[in-house]
Amino acid sequence: MDSKNSHSTQQAGPLVFDVPQPDDLDEIFGIASGAHPLSDFEEDAAPEALAWDLDELWAKIRHGLGLAFARRPDIASIGVDSWAVDYALLREGHRLGQVRHYRDPRNERAVEHLELTFARSELFSRNGLQFLPFNTIYQLEAERADGRLARADTLLLVPDYINWLLTGVLGAERTNASTTGLLDARTGAWDPELANHLGVAGTLPQLVEPGSTVGTLRPELAAEFGAPGSVDVIAVASHDTASAVAAAPLTTGHSAYVSCGTWGLVGVELPAPVLTEDARLGGFTNEIGLDSTVRLLKNVTGTWLLSESIRYWNQNAAPDGQITLESLLPAAAALESPGILIDPAAERFLAPGDVPGRICAAVLEAGGTEPESREQVLRIILESLAASFAAQAFSAAGLGGFTPDAIHLVGGGSQSELLCQLTADKSGVEVVAGPVECTALGNVLVQLRAHGGEDWDMGRMRQLVRNSVQLQYFAPRGAGPIA
Numbered sequence: 001m002d003s004k005n006s007h008s009t010q011q012a013g014p015l016v017f018d019v020p021q022p023d024d025l026d027e028i029f030g031i032a033s034g035a036h037p038l039s040d041f042e043e044d045a046a047p048e049a050l051a052w053d054l055d056e057l058w059a060k061i062r063h064g065l066g067l068a069f070a071r072r073p074d075i076a077s078i079g080v081d082s083w084a085v086d087y088a089l090l091r092e093g094h095r096l097g098q099v100r101h102y103r104d105p106r107n108e109r110a111v112e113h114l115e116l117t118f119a120r121s122e123l124f125s126r127n128g129l130q131f132l133p134f135n136t137i138y139q140l141e142a143e144r145a146d147g148r149l150a151r152a153d154t155l156l157l158v159p160d161y162i163n164w165l166l167t168g169v170l171g172a173e174r175t176n177a178s179t180t181g182l183l184d185a186r187t188g189a190w191d192p193e194l195a196n197h198l199g200v201a202g203t204l205p206q207l208v209e210p211g212s213t214v215g216t217l218r219p220e221l222a223a224e225f226g227a228p229g230s231v232d233v234i235a236v237a238s239h240d241t242a243s244a245v246a247a248a249p250l251t252t253g254h255s256a257y258v259s260c261g262t263w264g265l266v267g268v269e270l271p272a273p274v275l276t277e278d279a280r281l282g283g284f285t286n287e288i289g290l291d292s293t294v295r296l297l298k299n300v301t302g303t304w305l306l307s308e309s310i311r312y313w314n315q316n317a318a319p320d321g322q323i324t325l326e327s328l329l330p331a332a333a334a335l336e337s338p339g340i341l342i343d344p345a346a347e348r349f350l351a352p353g354d355v356p357g358r359i360c361a362a363v364l365e366a367g368g369t370e371p372e373s374r375e376q377v378l379r380i381i382l383e384s385l386a387a388s389f390a391a392q393a394f395s396a397a398g399l400g401g402f403t404p405d406a407i408h409l410v411g412g413g414s415q416s417e418l419l420c421q422l423t424a425d426k427s428g429v430e431v432v433a434g435p436v437e438c439t440a441l442g443n444v445l446v447q448l449r450a451h452g453g454e455d456w457d458m459g460r461m462r463q464l465v466r467n468s469v470q471l472q473y474f475a476p477r478g479a480g481p482i483a
């Protein structure tokens with residue numbers, strides 16, 4: 001955020017944002033790497049255990065902030081958002097080991113242990129979350145078997161941990177806290193019974209609201225970045241999906257959204273959680289959004305299936321046989337629609353590895369013929385994602401008591417015209433694509449609001465996004481809405 005509003009252009013006409021281009025962001029922050037074998041860091045780690053390299057991430061954040069301040073010394077604040085559910089454990093101001101990755105197989109084993117005490121249906125009625133084996137509560141159940149948890153005095157989700165590194169102040173931002181499974185869906189407070197059972201009752205920091213000030217950038221970091229004055233760190237909607245939906249330029253209160261990156265988060269925005277058996281059996285989650293809204297949504301695998309397939313093919317190819325997604329997509333788009341779809345949300349696609357092989361197996365099991373080329377695999381993924389986005393958008397809206405009037409596709413996946421068009425075709429409603437960097441916009445808008453006074457409701461934030469970004473519209477081709 002810059003302090004003098006010079007990055008947003010206040011003219012006679014509508015207020016417009018100077019939206020950072022994806023390339024700009026890459027240049028500043030570089031590409032953060034994903035899952036590492038835990039054994040890269042800890043000698044006695046199980047071979048299949050996965051972790052994030054938070055030290056590398058922190059080094060990149062510092063590098064990026066240095067570049068950002070060099071360009072704009074008038075930056076007034078910083079806001080941090082990230083993926084959800086994963087956490088750092090601290091003892092006396094030091095991190096204990098690495099942050100485990102939510103794709104770590106230990107979580108699956110923990111599910112049945114936790115369910116000995118808390119049945120899945122009871123958990124849903126307490127926390128309103130979709131069952132996902134990587135929710136923080138399952139990770140903590142696995143962690144209980146490890147001595148590390150007993151030694152910890154503080155648990156911080158990833159953005160809260162970065163905020164602490166930046167300011168020295170501890171807190172638990174509410175939108176991200178709502179993904180842990182430890183928040184009571186009715187009271188919005190930490191659930192003491194679950195926290196006690198999981199051994200984290202004394203380690204959970206106080207909840208803080210998005211828009212509040214976490215603290216001031218530590219002086220030694222301000223000096224490192226070349227910041228001329230005091231810089232605030234603002235708690236934004238620190239769950240990336242919460243930031244993305246806050247900035248999604250929804251057409252009406254009855255519009256559905258898909259925040260499509262690694263994950264496809266498909267849902268609607270509601271004033272209150274839906275804790276019915278239908279919602280639970282449908283696999284829906286109630287996550288807290290900006291201004292106490294509820295994101296009733298379903299986690300469906302997103303572009304992970306594409307990126308992991310490409311990674312797998314490249315890993316197993318000669319150095320001169322490396323391919324990119326961009327090089328294969330035109331041929332995939334030109335193919336006939338496949339007769340068979342896969343369920344992108346199936347647990348078999350969660351772990352890294354031979355995703356194309358698992359897709360072929362799923363197609364054969366469904367009675368289809370094995371895809372013969374990489375382009376066919378990609379086409380099956382895109383058709384399956386679109387079908388799943390369309391179906392889940394209608395289910396979410398149905399649980400909210402309406403039919404969707406449009407589907408907004410935001411995030412990296414909105415750059416694929418084929419995915420947008422197929423989603424429109426399969427849903428029978430218009431797909432509005434963009435912004436690509438919706439999470440970054442949601443982050444910066446909450447900071448803008450924190451600086452700018454009272455009258456920035458979400459409607460006004462979304463209007464600013466509409467004024468600033470070139471959206472693309474995809475009308476459905478062919479038959480009407482899905483049943």
Ligand code: LFR
Pocket residue numbers: 082083084085086102239240241261262263265299
């Ligand atoms: C999206 C996301 C999802 C969460 C998954 C894992 O990036 O934050 O909302 O379920 O990542 O944290």
